[in-house]
Amino acid sequence: MSYSLQIGLRYLRSKKRATVSMITLISIIGVALGVAALLAVLSITTGFEESFRDKVLGVNAHVLILKYGREFSDYPEVLASVGEMPEVAGIAPFSINEMMLTKGDRRAVVLVKGVTPEGVSTVLDLPEQIIAGDLKGLRREGAAPSPDPRVVPEDDWDWLRSFKDAESEKGDSPRFRKPPAVWEKDRAREGARKSLGRVAKPSQVEAILGELSEDELELPEDPAWEAGLSMGAGQEPLAALPGVVVGKTLAADLGLEVGDRVRMISPLAALGMTLSGTGATATRSREFRVIGVFEAGFQEYDSGLVYTDLYEAQQLFDEGDNVTGVELRVFDLDNSEALARRIEQDLGGAFHTLDWSELNRNLFTALEVQKIALTLVIATIIFVAAFNVIATLIMIVLEKKREIAILKAMGATDATVLGVFMVQGIVVGVVGTLLGVLVGGGIVAYLDRIQFPLDPKVYLIDHLPVVLSPSVFLVTIAIALLICTVSTIAPSWWAARMLPVDGLRYE
Numbered sequence: 001m002s003y004s005l006q007i008g009l010r011y012l013r014s015k016k017r018a019t020v021s022m023i024t025l026i027s028i029i030g031v032a033l034g035v036a037a038l039l040a041v042l043s044i045t046t047g048f049e050e051s052f053r054d055k056v057l058g059v060n061a062h063v064l065i066l067k068y069g070r071e072f073s074d075y076p077e078v079l080a081s082v083g084e085m086p087e088v089a090g091i092a093p094f095s096i097n098e099m100m101l102t103k104g105d106r107r108a109v110v111l112v113k114g115v116t117p118e119g120v121s122t123v124l125d126l127p128e129q130i131i132a133g134d135l136k137g138l139r140r141e142g143a144a145p146s147p148d149p150r151v152v153p154e155d156d157w158d159w160l161r162s163f164k165d166a167e168s169e170k171g172d173s174p175r176f177r178k179p180p181a182v183w184e185k186d187r188a189r190e191g192a193r194k195s196l197g198r199v200a201k202p203s204q205v206e207a208i209l210g211e212l213s214e215d216e217l218e219l220p221e222d223p224a225w226e227a228g229l230s231m232g233a234g235q236e237p238l239a240a241l242p243g244v245v246v247g248k249t250l251a252a253d254l255g256l257e258v259g260d261r262v263r264m265i266s267p268l269a270a271l272g273m274t275l276s277g278t279g280a281t282a283t284r285s286r287e288f289r290v291i292g293v294f295e296a297g298f299q300e301y302d303s304g305l306v307y308t309d310l311y312e313a314q315q316l317f318d319e320g321d322n323v324t325g326v327e328l329r330v331f332d333l334d335n336s337e338a339l340a341r342r343i344e345q346d347l348g349g350a351f352h353t354l355d356w357s358e359l360n361r362n363l364f365t366a367l368e369v370q371k372i373a374l375t376l377v378i379a380t381i382i383f384v385a386a387f388n389v390i391a392t393l394i395m396i397v398l399e400k401k402r403e404i405a406i407l408k409a410m411g412a413t414d415a416t417v418l419g420v421f422m423v424q425g426i427v428v429g430v431v432g433t434l435l436g437v438l439v440g441g442g443i444v445a446y447l448d449r450i451q452f453p454l455d456p457k458v459y460l461i462d463h464l465p466v467v468l469s470p471s472v473f474l475v476t477i478a479i480a481l482l483i484c485t486v487s488t489i490a491p492s493w494w495a496a497r498m499l500p501v502d503g504l505r506y507e
Contacts, residue, residue, distance in 0.1 A: 023395065031431075034432075035432065036439040038440070038479065039476045040447075043469070051465035053364070055298040056363070059301045060356060060360070061327030082328065091326060094113060097111070099112045100264070103256060108304070114313020120135070123327050124327075136291070140309070242288050243288065245293070247306070259289065260289070262287070300460060340355040390488075393424060404417060418495070418496040
């Protein structure tokens with residue numbers, strides 16, 4: 001052990017001046033409190049950042065491919081070309097729009113996202129987030145993309161023929177029993193002619209009926225009756241309804257359970273507007289069946305996001321076979337931005353991309369700014385403790401003037417004297433930092449164990465996230481030791497520059 005270290009520790013333990021020892025103890029406690037607070041703050045802010053990132057990426061893909069304009073019907077080609085890239089772990093189309101979800105007199109405005117059953121598990125964490133039900137009924141058997149809503153029938157009865165052909169392929173809907181004409185007994189009612197509107201000509205009705213066989217004119221037995229499923233007047237069988245998966249908070253707000261019947265309403269359709277911009281009137285409302293409940297752990301998604309099959313969403317949004325975009329997951333999250341730029345160049349000017357950091361830039365920027373601000377605020381506690389270290393060293397220098405002069409007279413260099421007093425400040429910093437790490441680590445471990453509850457409506461998550469990360473501990477220790485070491489330089493330099501004659505002048 002060098003004699004600089006020996007003398008420094010001896011001065012620090014000096015019992016001649018109780019005041020110096022007390023200030024030293026206060027300095028150590030101050031450093032420990034500052035380190036503990038800084039460690040807790042960094043662990044919590046880092047926990048918020050990582051928790052938000054994990055939950056956001058569980059519901060959003062790493063990269064989105066979008067197309068300028070409203071029409072994105074060539075998505076199969078994009079799926080084929082981008083899906084072959086070695087960096088891509090999964091890829092799938094999606095469609096998303098705002099709707100109103102109702103059950104009885106309860107309603108909520110939600111984002112309805114159409115996904116493919118085979119692709120959703122490759123780009124999102126939805127299967128792992130299911131807490132009730134499952135995704136098995138997400139796509140109805142025989143479901144297919146919707147036709148282009150801009151196609152106008154050549155005559156008034158084309159819709160009937162196309163509907164009959166489509167339903168024959170699906171094989172899941174009742175056959176026609178009678179045409180949409182007004183029968184003689186209905187026309188005979190008083191005032192009926194004024195309100196029933198246009199009546200089809202018998203020749204038109206017979207022409208359509210002639211294309212249907214006798215078997216097709218009869219309603220088959222309803223399988224829902226045999227299954228014992230409830231069915232209100234004028235409603236589709238519950239088992240025949242398309243499925244939706246709702247968030248946990250939304251399910252609680254609307255009183256939803258797996259198997260419930262809900263209705264989706266287009267807010268624009270009620271105003272006579274369209275979602276697709278094609279001029280065709282959007283579907284005003286449609287019934288769905290709740291097949292699952294998910295918990296993303298993020299209030300924004302748990303309270304306002306609904307999943308359904310892509311084909312059902314296209315029909316509900318009146319989009320035809322268009323999608324909002326294509327989402328993909330990559331193997332290396334840090335490479336998502338570079339991959340997004342490359343995909344954008346490969347696809348051409350009609351497309352643009354967004355990586356996960358761009359999509360949530362405001363959220364993560366706010367978290368980073370908050371983390372830096374809190375770190376600076378808490379670091380002031382360590383700065384205050386550092387002033388105590390400075391005061392302690394100054395008092396020791398004043399007390400040890402005679403000893404410093406004798407050391408200089410015996411040949412001690414300025415560097416040796418500098419080392420004697422810097423050792424004292426560094427020891428205070430090290431001891432305080434170690435105590436602070438123990439106290440702060442205990443606080444963080446306790447918070448992690450009890451899962452301190454938070455109001456998700458305010459903080460977006462339901463418990464306080466903390467991260468016991470080695471990097472957080474190292475950053476905290478580095479900041480504390482740096483502040484304490486720097487604070488010792490001025491008084492130590494003053495002692496080192498002291499002349500022997502100044503120390504012995506009044507002896």
